[in-house]
Amino acid sequence: MDFLQKSIAAKTIFAAFIGAVFSTIVGILAARFIGPSSLFISGAVVFAVTSYIVYAYLHKPLQKIFGEIKALLTGHPYKKIFTNRIDEIGILGHFFNEVTKSIERVSADIQEGQRMSKELSVGSDIQRKILPVQMPTIPGIALFGNTRPASEVGGDSFDVFTGANNNTYVYVGDVTGHGLPAGLIMVMVNTLIRTLSEVQQSGYDIMINTNRILKQRIEQRRFMTAILLRYNTADKKLFYTGCGHEHLLIWRKQTGVCEVRQTGGIALGMVPDISKIIREEEIALLPGDRVILYSDGIVEAKNMTGEMYGVSRLQNAVQALSPLSAMPEELFTNILKDFAAFVGEQTQADDMTLIVVQKLV
Amino acid sequence: MLSIKFITDIRDTAYEVVEFDGEIDAATLPGAYKKINSLLESYTRPFLVFDWRAVRYTNSDGVGLLMTVYDSLTQKGGVLILIGLQPQVADVCSAVGLPTIMPLFKTLQDAIVFMKKPK
Secondary structure, three states, rough: OOHHHHHHHHHHHHHEEEHHHHHHHHHHHHHOOOOHHHHHHHHHHHHHHHHHHHHHHHHHHHHHHHHHHHHHHHHOOOOOOOOOOOOOOHHHHHHHHHHHHHHHHHHHHHHHHHHHHHHHHHHHHHHHHHHOOOOOEEEOOEEEEEEOOOOOOOEEEEEEEEEOEEEEEEEEEEEEEOOHHHHHHHHHHHHHHHHHHOOOHHHHHHHHHHHHHOOOOOOOOOOOEEEEEEEEEOOOEEEEEEEEOOOOEEEEOOOOOEEEEOOOOOOEEOOOOOOOOOEEEEEOOOOEEEEEEOOOOHHEEEOOHHHHHOHHHHHHHHHHHHOOOOOHHHHEEEEEEEHHHOOOOOOOOOOEEEEEEOOOO | OEEEEEEOOOOOEEEHHHHHHHOOOOOOOHHHHHHHHHHHHOOOOOOEEEEEEEEEEOOHHHHHHHHHHHHHHHHOEEEEEEEEOOOOHHHHHHHHHHOOOOEEEEHHHHHHHHOOOOO
């Protein structure tokens, strides 16, 4: 009897057989007890019973299913179909339930994606507002720079601001990873450095305290490389404090040579106390000399053949393009053109930051 | 791909060696953390040696793993030692300042000499 459960066709044939037997019995009994005219009555009875069976087993369930399908297609509320049937109508009911389940899952994913995208957009806005909109005018130096995150929220940051005691600071930082967690750390460090610059006298003091506070608040596996330049507008001297960041590039106008200098130190957030590991050092510069800061997103970018841009290539670009670039902004643009020609159409894998600082007097 | 093997020298209870083979990056990191964390939970020896002679590539993710282990060991008074860094890996570690806080050696023998030194 299993085949009867699974097939409407089988059910229909079976029902027709039962109907034929039933109508024969009713006809014989009616003819015997009522008379020949009872054939009409028995026919009517058989027709009524058959019609009811067709309505109850076929029409009503199909009507229910198609009603829910119509509701789904026209954007109206629909209901799950409850059925124990395993024939064609049962399959249709189960199929409807599975389709609506999948649609609901995809819809939830889309809504979640939209929500996250909105949050990332807010995060990206906050981050963008922290970054300098345009380069400030600082007596004695000219500078230009920018950062481009790899995703909506990046881990790279740079800033230019004035602190206490005639000090102007330029810093570039790079948090491990990118995305929202890295962006939050970037915002934290930016705020710390800016705040501490108003009370501390040197890049060394700022970074030690930034590190001490940051270490208490971030996961063990996260850290931030950074380099902080301090230019004192009174004595016109430039200093740097390295915290595990990329090498500095220094272009000397007189010789035309671009030197590479290790920044040293240790990244912020690795250990609680970096007072014995970092130091602030002077960069002796003459007017026209330039200092180039960047993040690893530039030197580690690869082209189609998998070759990295690299520090050497950047150094050569600075050396070749500096004499052709009157001001930092021009050098910035020319370096990026060289970079873009190298990487081609490759997707940006990491945040990128580049800053050019030039001593004027 | 990354494989991790734990090697215990039964003659010396001062250290255990963890051998890495492959690349340490975002893709292989979750598996690495799982294995290392299970070791660290009950680790009580004074030194832990990470043998990175067969680590072909790493980035800040690998450094993050080292810092997690470093923090965990330091809290228990232990020392993390790295041996056999390949040039690219050495550059990454050196750039962020790892040599200033973590002993690095070329070979296990050099590391053993360091471990045996009276403190």
